[in-house]
Amino acid sequence: MSDQTPLVAPPKKRGRLYALIALAVVVVVALVVGISLAVSSGNAPEETAAGDNAITEGKGSPGDPIVVGVVGASDPHWDAYTEAAAEAGISIEIVDFTDYAQPNPALTEGDLDLNQFQHIIYLAQYNESAGEDVAPIGATAIYPLSLYSSKFTSVDDIPAGETVAVPSDASNLARGLLVLQSAGLIELADGGSPFSTLDDVLPSSKVKVISLEAALTPTSLPDVAAAIINNDFVIDAGLTFDDAIATDDPADESAQPYINIFAARAEDKDDKTLLELVDIFQNTKTVTDALLETSGGTAVLVTTPIAELEESLATVQDAYAAQ
Template identity: 55%
Template sequence: MSEQLVEAPKKRLGLFAVVGVVVVVLVAGIVFAVTRGGAEEKAVRIGVVGAGDPYWSAYVKAAGDQGIKVEVVDFTDYAQPNPALAEGEIDLNQFQHIVYLADYNVSNKKDLVPVGATAIYPLGLYSKKYPSAAEVPAGATVAVPNDASNQGRGLLVLQAAGLVKLKSGGTIFSDLTDVDEAASKVKVTALDAALTATSLDDLAAAIINNDFVEKAGLSFDKAIAKDDPADPKAVPYVNVFAAREQDKDNPTYTKLVEIYQNSREVLDGVKEVSGGTAVFAKTPAGDLRKSLDDVEKITAERK
């Protein structure tokens, strides 16, 4: 009787020990699965304007092949991706050149930075009524984008085409007040970048950003004037991946830039969507940031 009383608890303790080990193993497995699964499922959110362009699907796949999950977040206009990035709603954006980024930072007291280059796109002048810039009649109305970064660039295109005269020769920061109306051939109006294309029926011609050319039923080869993306002075117009300042050296983001720059399927897709106009760039991030600093200083002086 006494022997049974001693031995029985030992058997039950052994059972409890086995059960305890099993429970610990199961809990550890669940924790590992959950944390590992969570890490795998966390995507880098990249904001763009025009997520429907096929090359973004190719980019997501190329990134996935390198072990990086990417979610492309679409925005309808240029005013949205930078605030979303600044507020942490997305991790990166890719839609803008350095001049646009500089204007946003200065105007909003933010410090978004470029982490890599994509391409330079020539800015074109289009018309449904006139086959050449020379045929645009005197006194006609031509539109340029109303955002500060693209307005100056558009005015320089008009000046090179002989349609306007800019005071002091014009700069990338010129605006409508710099137009010498008495010496200019046409009248210039400023519209939201998304509206210059849709308003083309009511205009002699318009500067149209690349994102809106094909959406308006136009083709890039029909531009009646455009600037030269190969000009060394064009660095401020290099399109970039942008991040928050604290993430500028994030190795995953650097890798995502490299994937974009080196994926043949992505580059071919970008070239196709741009009507063959994209000039790809691998400008080092340090050079991009220096250009940003320079443009921001000038932008701040003008405000």
């Protein structure tokens, strides 16, 4: 300021000023002693503790867990995974969803840090239809997609004209139709593809096909001859994987687009903690053993490199865009 205020008090007020200075010195000394005692006794002041937490805590810490969205949180491999992550010093929270339509929007809206429920074809279809760029950051397994029936023990026993249900989401619908075709129940236009729809079912097919939400195909069994049921819903429906009367081959090279993946927002795809969680899932025996047990031994575990997952996603997504 241009108008300097005198720094020395007028003579008649110096006594009071000295008293105030002396009091201030006493207070400062007391504070210094108090802080020293607190630190030496292990009880740092609250402000110092908050500062320390700000440095040491981050994503994956007990106060800020990594939130992972799944369909089927009761599957035992998720408990094994949570424990394995905790042993590595990473706190995770598993959030369960009842159907496949929910986890991707929850991820893009920031309610999740990761999700693990979908294969590459499903993600490609979501990204293309929603205008999003959710990214695969690690592979888990390929699961077979199978046909079940509460009325017939063989596809050969299903009479002509009966109705069969398939999941309604585009990727699993097409895959389900291919299973039905390989089982001799339907014929698809041009031999079928990962993009086949109900419109591609030819009139010469043995059975009629309807589509239902994936979570509802198990409950449709009393009303249809058979239904394609995703692995996530088999056990909850009171079935076993051995009950399947037809299935596809997850070990076939053409099954690569059906690799299940961990997915993250594009801006987080190189996050070290998230990538470490993928590594924990792939390389922890208690996790993979539980996953195989959950799938009835049907899952094929894969550790496909991220670059290959990204390439497969781009290829499938371009094909969807061209439809």
